[in-house]
Amino acid sequence: MALKQENGVVPALQMSKLTGGYSQRRPVLHGVSITANPGEMVGLIGLNGAGKSTAIKHILGLMAPQSGEVRISGVTLEENRDKYRSSTAYVPEQPSLFPNLTVKEHLQWTAMSYNLDKNSAIARMDELAVTFRMTEALNALPGTLSKGMKQKVMLMNALLVSPPLLIIDEPFLGLDPLAIRGLLNALEEVRAKGSAILLSSHILPALERQANRLVVLHRGNIIAGGTPREVKAQAGCTNPESTLDDAFEALVIAAEGGNLGG
Incomplete structure (x- = not known):
């Protein structure tokens, strides 16, 4: 049965407590949940190796969950392969x-x-x-x-x-400033038409300005999530001048036990 929110809207993306990766013995993701509703931009951020690409591969149906599930437009890949596939578009980094x-x-x-x-x-x-x-x-x-x-x-x-769900991996790499501005304007247009966007990027200022919500991954676990303001609060960044970059650094340092190089 298609998942619905309390307001009756079917999420474009509903990843529920997904554990997965390349090996049953050493999963990359640990109980990860990500929701993207129609018209929302959700930013997926994390260090290299945090599990972002693995999460995207699970959403695209390229990897099978070890536990949990992924629904796009209310259905799993097994329930309705055609609807699942046609409800998303993916732009890879390369x-x-x-x-x-x-x-x-x-x-x-x-x-x-x-x-x-x-x-x-x-x-x-x-x-x-x-x-x-x-x-x-x-x-x-x-x-x-x-x-x-x-x-x-x-x-x-x-x-x-x-489509209902647009997945973009590092879209700003290689783009000139005018193209970046054009891309952000184009994304606003598709959001206004009801598409949800899952955007993975290391360019945090753009996500801070544009994303409705953020998911911060670290070693396959979600260590923070919510609006950019909520993520900064979770990181303990109470200074009004604090940026999302500051918050991300604080979150990673805390997750590493106070040692960023650990």
Whole structure:
């Protein structure tokens, strides 16, 4: 049965007490719960090796939970594979494109794969090309693009779909300042249309400004969560000038027993 909140809204993402990883003997995640509701941006933060990528792989259905479950738009992968898969789009940290398809053909292929209305998709493609300053590159092949431009293509494809759940891993790497601003504006647009966003990033100032809620992972455990203000309070950062960077450092130091290098 689909999970519902008290207000009757089905979460776009509901990870419930998930334990998982590559080995039954040494799980990476330990009872992790993450919820993303329609129109929300949830920031996933943690050091390298904290379990962020493993959590994303479980959400994408690439790994099976050892215990707990993941629901997207109210269903598990086993209950309704088609709905689960079509309800999410994923942008990895490293761009992965078809070498023989132009930028425009990538967008057209995505539109067909998700059965988008042709005219609406064309109009949205043009909007995204302007947003990311990629209009002149629409007929270019991936081999002629910089890494930053390849990342823009990945983001454009995901934003073209605007699914119930959009998962983005380190989207700001390789983007120029104007592209970052365009991305943040585009994410606001899809949130306004009801999409939930799970965004994993080390660029904490952007998450502090944009995210509704944060999940702080450390060694596979959630060590803090809530609004940016709540996370800072949990870290003991009571100074009004304290930043999310300050709070994250304090949380990790506490989790490491007072030794950041431990």
